[in-house]
Amino acid sequence: MSEHRIKKIVIVGGGTAGWMAAAAMSKLLHDDSITIELIESEQIGTVGVGEATIPHILYFNRLLGINENDFVKFTNGTFKLGIEFVDWGQTGESYIHPFGPYGMDMEGIHFHHMWLRQQKMGQAKPIDEFNLQILAAQANKFQRAQVELQGSPLSTIAYAFQFDAMLYARHLRGIAEANGVVRTEGKITRVNQHPENGHIASVDTDNGHHIEGDLFIDCSGFKGLLIEQTLNSGYEDWSHYLPCDRAIAVASNKLDELTPFTRATAKSAGWQWRIPLQSRTGNGHVYCSKFMDDDTALQSLYADLNSEPISEPNYLRFKAGIRKKPWNKNVVSLGLASGFLEPLESTSIHLIQTAIARLMTNFPDKLFNQHDIDYYNERTRLEYEQVRDFLILHYKATRRNDSPFWHYCRTMDIPDSLHKRIEIYKQNARLYRHDNELFNHVSWFAVMHGQGIHPERYHPIADMLPDDELHRRMEEIHTVTGKCLQVMPGHEDFIAQHCKASSSG
Numbered sequence: 001m002s003e004h005r006i007k008k009i010v011i012v013g014g015g016t017a018g019w020m021a022a023a024a025m026s027k028l029l030h031d032d033s034i035t036i037e038l039i040e041s042e043q044i045g046t047v048g049v050g051e052a053t054i055p056h057i058l059y060f061n062r063l064l065g066i067n068e069n070d071f072v073k074f075t076n077g078t079f080k081l082g083i084e085f086v087d088w089g090q091t092g093e094s095y096i097h098p099f100g101p102y103g104m105d106m107e108g109i110h111f112h113h114m115w116l117r118q119q120k121m122g123q124a125k126p127i128d129e130f131n132l133q134i135l136a137a138q139a140n141k142f143q144r145a146q147v148e149l150q151g152s153p154l155s156t157i158a159y160a161f162q163f164d165a166m167l168y169a170r171h172l173r174g175i176a177e178a179n180g181v182v183r184t185e186g187k188i189t190r191v192n193q194h195p196e197n198g199h200i201a202s203v204d205t206d207n208g209h210h211i212e213g214d215l216f217i218d219c220s221g222f223k224g225l226l227i228e229q230t231l232n233s234g235y236e237d238w239s240h241y242l243p244c245d246r247a248i249a250v251a252s253n254k255l256d257e258l259t260p261f262t263r264a265t266a267k268s269a270g271w272q273w274r275i276p277l278q279s280r281t282g283n284g285h286v287y288c289s290k291f292m293d294d295d296t297a298l299q300s301l302y303a304d305l306n307s308e309p310i311s312e313p314n315y316l317r318f319k320a321g322i323r324k325k326p327w328n329k330n331v332v333s334l335g336l337a338s339g340f341l342e343p344l345e346s347t348s349i350h351l352i353q354t355a356i357a358r359l360m361t362n363f364p365d366k367l368f369n370q371h372d373i374d375y376y377n378e379r380t381r382l383e384y385e386q387v388r389d390f391l392i393l394h395y396k397a398t399r400r401n402d403s404p405f406w407h408y409c410r411t412m413d414i415p416d417s418l419h420k421r422i423e424i425y426k427q428n429a430r431l432y433r434h435d436n437e438l439f440n441h442v443s444w445f446a447v448m449h450g451q452g453i454h455p456e457r458y459h460p461i462a463d464m465l466p467d468d469e470l471h472r473r474m475e476e477i478h479t480v481t482g483k484c485l486q487v488m489p490g491h492e493d494f495i496a497q498h499c500k501a502s503s504s505g
């Protein structure tokens with residue numbers, strides 16, 4: 001056994017990031033010679049939001065051996081087929097960004113090219129009618145994919161969850177502790193560094209604990225107790241692209257009908273989310289403090305609630321951006337400590353998950369190879385930039401001009417990477433997926449099309465199909481998709497049958 005092996009991992013923070021790291025690492029590093037200790041402070045608490053997810057969380061839960069129905073039950077969860085964007089392209093318009101595909105690809109090109117060809121001929125049915133997720137979301141229906149029905153839209157249903165983040169963290173804690181993670185309560189008041197290399201040696205808490213470690217995972221939230229307050233790793237500010245910097249969250253009563261989607265409604269200086277859970281509804285107003293003050297934002301949030309508020313408002317402040325060195329010396333930051341991208345596409349929990357996977361791939365020894373660290377940081381940055389560009393698209397691709405905020409967004413500079421993508425799509429509808437990035441052509445198409453970017457042309461191969469063959473195939477896909485919808489159960493019925501929470505009434 002190498003003398004350089006990591007023997008003690010210290011996780012600072014017990015929010016979603018901390019407990020996800022603790023559960024995953026204790027599962028993957030099943031080795032008695034490694035001890036994992038998590039320190040959290042009840043006095044400080046957690047950020048307490050983060051309720052909507054994307055489909056990749058299924059893999060994380062599977063890795064931990066979490067039974068999905070049990071999971072939905074104990075987190076008061078619901079299913080999510082996509083996000084409905086209301087008033088983004090223009091007030092009065094809406095579209096759904098679905099997790100699963102439109103129609104089916106033909107002749108080696110993406111479905112949307114064939115649809116665009118039909119549209120140019122004036123013969124296309126609405127694009128939403130070719131997407132089972134969208135139809136099901138609109139009809140409040142849900143079921144899991146039936147993978148055995150190959151070729152059927154029922155086999156490709158992709159979904160995620162909407163859940164109570166506190167209950168999720170509590171469950172992850174149970175898994176982590178069962179795997180041997182030691183939890184220590186206390187507020188860290190002192191961080192001690194090795195004098196020769198600046199690595200973190202230990203932390204001290206207000207209640208007398210002195211905790212040493214080889215590898216520190218900073219999950220301390222926005223402040224970045226180790227990564228920033230101690231190691232000054234720097235923060236790259238992206239707020240000129242994503243100017244929203246405040247949120248107010250409030251819970252309200254359960255909706256009469258549980259929608260299998262999250263709603264994001266654009267407002268005069270930001271947007272409002274609505275996340276239906278079995279027990280209550282999560283709501284929040286994300287806004288830009290340059291264009292709206294807190295009192296106006298709160299009034300606007302309350303004015304647009306769909307049910308009675310049942311909690312006090314939770315005020316949050318943030319700045320879009322990324323830690324310049326998410327991994328610095330012997331500290332790896334996860335969650336809010338490593339950067340922040342607003343929750344418009346529910347990506348934060350996913351970014352924690354991929355960061356843990358990346359850390360496992362590049363798991364260090366006590367020598368902390370700088371090349372591994374640099375590689376980790378480059379990949380992290382790339383991933384954040386790709387998600388950032390997708391989020392900016394929602395703001396940039398608007399025709400709204402009804403407030404100074406939207407005027408700013410519509411006319412702001414955007415990264416070259418996004419500019420090129422929009423221009424290519426505008427010309428010939430091509431959408432590239434770079435470097436296995438998170439959002440694929442379905443997502444990019446949904447948002448570009450949904451927000452009113454209409455391409456001049458489409459892929460030339462679409463013209464190679466004779467007219468009657470194209471129409472025949474499109475009719476068939478349309479009919480099959482409609483029939484699939486008919487056999488799907490209601491979302492609430494599905495929950496009642498498989499995963500009804502005991503506290504949901």
Ligand SMILES: Cc1cc2nc3c(=O)[nH]c(=O)nc-3n(C[C@H](O)[C@H](O)[C@H](O)COP(=O)(O)OP(=O)(O)OC[C@H]3O[C@@H](n4cnc5c(N)ncnc54)[C@H](O)[C@@H]3O)c2cc1C
Nearest residue numbers: 013014015016017046047050052188221335336343348349
């Ligand atoms: C407005 C908003 C909406 C969001 N919505 C979504 C969403 O829909 N989907 C999604 O995926 N994500 C969402 N997120 C992001 C999500 O909430 C976070 O990514 C997630 O909660 C992880 O937070 P965290 O664990 O990094 O930090 P926190 O929850 O802030 O936890 C920090 C932990 O560190 C501990 N700590 C801090 N300082 C000390 C100290 N000195 N001593 C000891 N312990 C300390 C705290 O006690 C706490 O346990 C949203 C975020 C915001 C701000």
